[in-house]
Amino acid sequence: MTPSLAPLAELILESCDKDAPAGGLAPDEILFGPEARLALDSLDALQVSVAIHKRFGVRIADSKETRRAMATLATLADYLVAQGARLD
Amino acid sequence: MSQWQILGRWLAAPPADWRDRLVARLGSRPRRLGPWCELGLFGALECLADAGETRLPEAALVSVASLHGPDRALRDALAQLREDGLPLPLGFLQSQPNQLLAHFCAATGWQGDARTLGTRAPLDALRIATQGAADELLLGWVDEDGKHGHVACSRWLRLRRQPADASAAPPCPGAPDLPAWLGLDAFRL
Amino acid sequence: MRGVFLQRSGLVCALGADLPAALACLEAGGVTPARLGTPPQAWPCFTIADASAAAPDWYARARRLIRAAVAQCGEVDRRAPLFLASCSLDVGAFEDATTGPGATHDCLVLADAVRAWLDWQGPVHWVSTACTSSHNALLAAADGIRAGAFTHALVLGVELHNRFSSAGFGALQLLDVRRPRPLAADRAGLVLGEAVAALWLGDASARWRLAGGANVVSGADPAGASAAAVAAMCRLALAQAGLTPADIGLIKLQAAGSPANDATELAGLRAVFATLPALTTLKAEIGHTLGASGAAELALLCACLESGVWPRPRAAAEPALDAAFASRPPEAPARRYLLANILGFGGGHSTLVVEDCA
Known part of the structure; x- marks a missing residue:
């Protein structure tokens, strides 16, 4: 994992009350759905969304945009950077 | 007045390893539970186990009494609100006592009548529950330990209404604490 | 087994200060929810239109509204049980205090206050199951009347505006920014409202x-x-x-x-x-x-x-x-x-x- 993604991974795990999966969270692994190792759901999406607002000041507009942005750790990082957030 | 058989009980103070015991009962670390909810779920599952059950009968009533409710979760969520106007969704949910009921249902695969009740007289919760039609009850008294001198408790009773011709049992003890209820198999109320 | 009847009721809500006023307002087209807070945390809310809505003394407002709702029930026996149903209780009174609720605060502070405000002599219980609190209070009261434990009971539903509930429902993305549109294709969530409702239940026949x-x-x-x-x-x-x-x-x-x-x-x-x-x-x-x-x-x-x-x-x-x-x-x-x-x-x-x- 690139160093800049580590705090983001930590934010997701902490806000969703999840343990890190074996080997850590890969940048391109799917976060949501029963097939994903982390198996996050809609309530987790809301939790991460507010945690991101608190940490980075970025407000994700709605649930559709939330799911798109939070597909993987990498897509979330790209989304936040595009919104002007500093991840480090 | 009815007579109630005590099928199971958990009346002791939570042991030091109560969280580990809860994890063992659930099979994994619980997620999304606030501290009050965790404590309540621990006692409820211990009580069910004492009754030799993993799940309540369909027509049972669950009633949980508390004086302080999920106080720590509420204070944490209010601190978030004051910080930037944004409580975390789970923090807000955990500030509501009824989350214990939903988590109890999820943990035991049960669905049914359940409520939380606040009263200064602990036995009022028992009295109100026994006035209903439910013949199967699970009653809890749950409070977190706090900095204001109150100590943690998660006391639970699993009760069944006995038939009218059951041999006479002693009257209900005055409070849901240990000495009065140990060794008691049934009571009248 | 005894029957359970709604003897009389009282309501203070966004539509009016009592039931006749609420009906008149509804017939005239209803009200538009107020917009409270500042963007992006500004949510509509059906507030009770009383002059002191923004007054700093939360308990004084609650006392006035609760007394007004119960008074609409007419003469009630104050020795009966009172079931208080509320989701947010008195959180509006201390949500902005930097220390949070006071050191001795518990879930029954509002119930105790209601007892004093109404000079209530009977037991007062708080029923809390979030949005279903009033229904569970009604069901518990009805159980007691049917069982003959008491002949009357007062169910008192109390929900007054607070930032915490709005922000919490907002964080869960459950709120609409417009008037709520139940069942409509473009429905987008609920809108919170204030209400104090008093239901006087008893075993004597009524409508x-x-x-x-x-x-x-x-x-x-x-x-x-x-x-x-x-x-x-x-x-x-x-x-x-x-x-x-x-x-x-x-x-x-x-x-x-x-x-x-x-x-x-x-x-x-x-x-x-x-x-x-x-x-x-x-x-x-x-x-x-x-x-x-x-x-x-x-x-x-x-x-x-x-x-x-x-x-x-x-x-x-x-x-x-x-x-x-x-x-x-x-x-x-x-x-x-x-x-x-x-x-x-x-x-x-x-x-x-x-x-x-x-």
Whole structure:
């Protein structure tokens, strides 16, 4: 994992009350759905969304945009950077 | 007045390893539970186990009494609100006592009548529950330990209404604490 | 077994300071929710229009509104049990205090205050099951009356505006920024409301009889409703009342305007009702009054049926839902029995079966 993604991974795990999966969270692994190792759901999406607002000041507009942005750790990082957030 | 058989009980103070015991009962670390909810779920599952059950009968009533409710979760969520106007969704949910009921249902695969009740007289919760039609009850008294001198408790009773011709049992003890209820198999109320 | 009847009721809500005022306001077209807070945390809210709404003394306002609602019930026996139903209790009094609630604060501070404000002599209990609190208070009170433990009880639903509830529901993305649009294709969430509702129950015959009711908690979704639990609550309530689905002439839906829950509620009802009876909702008029909603909506619904004033459907229902709100109250005798639903987060599903004995 690139160093800049580590705090983001930590934010997701902490806000969703999840343990890190074996080997850590890969940048391109799917976060949501029963097939994903982390198996996050809609309530987790809301939790991460507010945690991101608190940490980075970025407000994700709605649930559709939330799911798109939070597909993987990498897509979330790209989304936040595009919104002007500093991840480090 | 009815007579109630005590099928199971958990009346002791939570042991030091109560969280580990809860994890063992659930099979994994619980997620999304606030501290009050965790404590309540621990006692409820211990009580069910004492009754030799993993799940309540369909027509049972669950009633949980508390004086302080999920106080720590509420204070944490209010601190978030004051910080930037944004409580975390789970923090807000955990500030509501009824989350214990939903988590109890999820943990035991049960669905049914359940409520939380606040009263200064602990036995009022028992009295109100026994006035209903439910013949199967699970009653809890749950409070977190706090900095204001109150100590943690998660006391639970699993009760069944006995038939009218059951041999006479002693009257209900005055409070849901240990000495009065140990060794008691049934009571009248 | 004794019957349980709604003897008298009182309501203070966004529509007015008492039930006659609420009916007059509803007939005149209702009210538009106020917009509270500052963007992006500005949410509409059906507030009670009293001059001191913004006054800093939360308890003084609560005292005045609670006394006003109970006074509408006329003479009540203050030795009866009082069941206080509230989701947010007195959080509005201390949510901005940097130290949070005081050191000795507990869940019964408001209940104790209500006891003093009303000079109440009987026991006071707080029933808390989030949005279904009032229904569970009613069910507990009715149990006691049926069992002969007491002859009367007061159910008091109290929900007053606070930033915490708005922000919490906002964080869960459950709020609409417009007037709520129950069942509409473009519904986007609920709008909160304030209410203080008092229901004086007793065993003496009166027009409205509480024929049955049920509360079903499900662990399926901590933030939403379950169709299976909606169906289960209906079956249990009908069985307790000794009725079949065909006996029900009107359903007052939860229908708060939630994209998911509105559809879930109808799906659950369809599992029980081969043909849906007339439907109505009150949340587009007074908002979702959370723990007070069961009491507030029952008081208002009975007043609507007594007066003939009726909440007009404000938006067409989504075609896929294949349902519509009644534009007028159903005629007797079809409306002899009605169902009043309240669903809530935390897996709460509750309904009451009410008989019009007129």
